Amino acid sequence: MRLLLVEDTEDVAEAIVASFARRGDAVDHVSTVDAAAETICVQEYDVVILDIMLPDGSGTDVLKALRSARKQTPVLVLTARADVGDRVAALDGGADDYVVKPFDLREIHARVRALARRAGSERAGVVEFGDLVFDPAGRSLDIGGSPVSLTRREFSLLEIMLANRGRVIPKERIFDRMFSFNEEEVGINTVEIHVARLRRKLEGSRVQIRTLRGLGYQLVAEH
Template identity: 55%
Template sequence: MRLLLVEDTLDVAEAVIIRLERSGIACDLARTVEEARGYLEAQPYDVIVLDINLPDGLGTDLLRDMRAKGDRTPVMMLTAQFSVDDRVSTLNLGADDYLVKPFDQRELEARVRALYRREQGDKGNEITLGTLTFNPTAKVLRKEGVPVTLTRREFSLLELLIRNRGSVMSKDRLYEGLFSFNDAEVGLNAIELYIGRLRKKLAGSKVHIETLRGLGYKLDVDA
């Protein structure tokens, strides 16, 4: 999952990013409305966490513009003050959720993941493929009932492939889902490394990752 955090209070932003990246979510940070627009023009996101009061304008204006353009990316609004009228107004503009500062980082992560699951259209907690059982909420993978140890990026990569199973995922798209702009020193070849690691851990599960040369990768399940 790749998330854009639009927040100008640095200590809040850093705490959010540390929490989310430890759980395998790639985060980019914009501290103004204009920076956020630049990120959105360059990169699609799975979820946006958007502060209302920003140095150069209101997050609600950015939200309004996104929805007017048909951008349906899930958006969670953040604010220090949120009256009932503010909540109704924000939801009417197209926000998917809101959280009032100060908030618990665990609640933020849980809500972000809920928005992501809802957007993906997969409501179930567990997905069974071959002899694998994958639980994105509990962050657990089992093969024939036995837990499989994955790093956070291996788990995120597997989640991307499972969510898009049967479809070809380009190396660029997988890279976008795993790494933030701050990881610019990590090259595209890192995807091949993580794919290789995953293949070893999925061996014998009837689930395999196919390489389509020049196109990308596809996760399939043997009949």
């Protein structure tokens, strides 16, 4: 997943970014309303994690900008405000979920996964495709009943491909979902390396990654 975190408390932001990075997710972090507005103009995200109290204004301004631009990106609001009126205002303003600080990072992960599923076609937490059983929450993959170990990048790539299974995914879109702005040293051809490694992990299964030259990749399953 590609996430945007809008949070001005540095230690909180570092903890969130590090926790999602360990999963293999790409997180862009900004700390102001202005920076968030600039970022959402140039980048699409699977989920936005949004603090309300920011140094140059309110996170609700970011929310308004998103919805005014007709972007339906799921938004999880993070704030220290526990008042019911504040929660109602955020949800009525277009937020999809609301968590009060302090929070457990495991809850943030679960809520972000739920929002991403709700925005897509996937409703169940565990994905079954061919002889693959993929559990994003448990970070596990079984092939034909046997566990298969994945690196965080392979995990991220498989998650992207399963979310788009059967469809052709351009290499650029995969790159966009796997890497954040601060990973400038990573080139787009890195995608080919990770695809090759994931292919090896899928060898012997009923699922394969097809390369359609000039178009991208497609995850398919034999019947």
